[in-house]
Amino acid sequence: MELKVYADRMSQPSRAILIFCKANGLEFEEVPIQLAKKQHHSPEFAEINPMKQVPAIVHGDFKLFESHAILIYLASAFPGVADHWYPADARKRAKIHSVLDWHHSNLRRGSVGYIFNNTIALAFGLPLNPKAEAEGEKLLLASLSTIESLWLEDGPFLLGNSKPSIADLSLVCEITQLEFADEKDRERILSPHKKVLKWMEDTKKASAPYFEEIHSSMPPGIAQLKALKAQVISQLSASKH
Amino acid sequence: MTLKLYADRMSQPSRAIIIFCKLNGIDFEEVKIDLSRRQHLTPEFREINPMKKVPAMVDGRFKLSESHAILMYLACVFPGVADHWYPADVFTRAKIHSVLDWHHSNLRRGAASYVLNSTLAPALGLPLNPEAAAEGEKLLSASLMKIETVWLKGKGRFLLGSFQPSIADLSLVCEIMQLELVDEKDRERIMGPHPKVLKWIDDTKKATRPHFDEVHSILFKVKEKMKKLQSDGSVGESTRKTSPRSKM
Numbered sequence: 001m002e003l004k005v006y007a008d009r010m011s012q013p014s015r016a017i018l019i020f021c022k023a024n025g026l027e028f029e030e031v032p033i034q035l036a037k038k039q040h041h042s043p044e045f046a047e048i049n050p051m052k053q054v055p056a057i058v059h060g061d062f063k064l065f066e067s068h069a070i071l072i073y074l075a076s077a078f079p080g081v082a083d084h085w086y087p088a089d090a091r092k093r094a095k096i097h098s099v100l101d102w103h104h105s106n107l108r109r110g111s112v113g114y115i116f117n118n119t120i121a122l123a124f125g126l127p128l129n130p131k132a133e134a135e136g137e138k139l140l141l142a143s144l145s146t147i148e149s150l151w152l153e154d155g156p157f158l159l160g161n162s163k164p165s166i167a168d169l170s171l172v173c174e175i176t177q178l179e180f181a182d183e184k185d186r187e188r189i190l191s192p193h194k195k196v197l198k199w200m201e202d203t204k205k206a207s208a209p210y211f212e213e214i215h216s217s218m219p220p221g222i223a224q225l226k227a228l229k230a231q232v233i234s235q236l237s238a239s240k241h
Numbered sequence: 242m243t244l245k246l247y248a249d250r251m252s253q254p255s256r257a258i259i260i261f262c263k264l265n266g267i268d269f270e271e272v273k274i275d276l277s278r279r280q281h282l283t284p285e286f287r288e289i290n291p292m293k294k295v296p297a298m299v300d301g302r303f304k305l306s307e308s309h310a311i312l313m314y315l316a317c318v319f320p321g322v323a324d325h326w327y328p329a330d331v332f333t334r335a336k337i338h339s340v341l342d343w344h345h346s347n348l349r350r351g352a353a354s355y356v357l358n359s360t361l362a363p364a365l366g367l368p369l370n371p372e373a374a375a376e377g378e379k380l381l382s383a384s385l386m387k388i389e390t391v392w393l394k395g396k397g398r399f400l401l402g403s404f405q406p407s408i409a410d411l412s413l414v415c416e417i418m419q420l421e422l423v424d425e426k427d428r429e430r431i432m433g434p435h436p437k438v439l440k441w442i443d444d445t446k447k448a449t450r451p452h453f454d455e456v457h458s459i460l461f462k463v464k465e466k467m468k469k470l471q472s473d474g475s476v477g478e479s480t481r482k483t484s485p486r487s488k489m
Contacts, residue, residue, distance in 0.1 A: 073335040105350070
């Protein structure tokens with residue numbers, strides 16, 4: 001059965017799935033859907049995912065969207081995926097579900113709220129929103145503290161696991177979206193969280209070389225967006241004088 | 242009893258789990274954590290769930306938070322839970338995961354924000370926020386539209402075109418029930434355009450009776466109390482300064 005992964009490498013959950021597939025040697029075709037070019041709004045893509053979001057997969061004639069559902073499906077449907085990614089043990093698995101659920105309304109919501117309103121909105125022709133950015137940052141910081149003190153309490157991976165699970169991939173790929181922010185902001189936000197920083201490195205190593213490979217697609221897009229942001233900001237301050 | 246459920250029946254996800262357990266004959270002790278009295282902030286509850294939220298579960302010494310994780314765990318470890326709640330089939334299960342995931346940032350986010358900011362806030366010692374309520378309503382309406390046109394597509398009466406309810410139906414319907422707290426005309430305005438959704442709510446209630454109605458009775462009691470307080474004039478600007486304990 002053929003596996004197609006519809007993804008934009010600029011999308012955090014897309015990256016998590018691409019890295020997972022490569023790290024587990026799954027055969028698949030990556031179908032790029034470029035959000036900045038509004039390709040997710042095409043009628044063809046609506047057939048794949050009526051919610052018009054990436055990532056989405058088609059496996060044979062089975063369609064699926066929502067990255068956590070996809071990661072769980074791939075871990076379950078493909079033989080040869082090592083147990084630590086999505087353990088068969090009911091209790092270990094339940095804990096992974098609970099951090100994946102927590103993620104939606106905490107790390108993801110905070111991180112997206114911050115980064116979107118700080119920079120990424122411009123890629124969609126939308127204005128930056130300092131108020132929403134500040135709210136996002138507050139939730140992002142609280143979420144990083146929770147990861148530092150609770151989810152990574154028994155380290156090195158989430159939930160005291162000695163090897164990474166799909167939860168580690170999902171959450172770390174969310175945090176790497178901070179590459180879109182200014183370096184000094186990124187430092188300010190991440191540097192107080194030593195365990196988080198180590199965990200990100202450990203997750204990168206555990207899925208090497210694919211983690212680096214997938215993330216290497218980001219810099220050109222980031223540079224373009226940062227240049228656009230600089231332009232917008234200088235236009236705004238010019239219009240004030 | 243080894244299974245303990247820490248819940249507040251005013252909390253949508255708490256209700257989903259209580260109904261699920263009762264329906265499936267799962268023995269459990271319900272430990273009430275009253276959110277309006279800030280019992281979720283006590284050091285004792287922090288030991289149970291450091292996220293300080295309900296619902297939370299303890300099975301023996303195994304602690305778990307997040308309602309979807311709890312529903313999935315209970316469906317897996319308790320014998321006698323019928324397959325349709327959380328089918329073993331990998332494809333159907335994946336689809337259930339996808340609607341449960343979608344729920345967090347869509348129906349739940351919209352509905353919870355709308356109800357809190359338009360109506361429930363004073364009961365929790367918070368001010369109403371019409372701007373946030375309007376934003377919440379927008380997302381809520383968009384989500385209901387998605388349920389109407391995407392999630393309820395198919396031959397069956399339940400989500401994903403299923404012929405029998407799953408944990409996803411329970412979770413999402415319990416969320417929508419929170420709208421019982423808002424003004425009837427607002428509720429009609431929001432729900433009216435979605436006939437499939439209304440039928441699905443009814444079908445889910447029928448499939449889970451009598452527990453669904455019993456567990457939801459608290460909403461109607463609270464609504465009466467809130468109406469009384471409003472007509473007495475003691476809910477509104479003045480309540481911002483009073484302590485939460487004195488309100489309910």
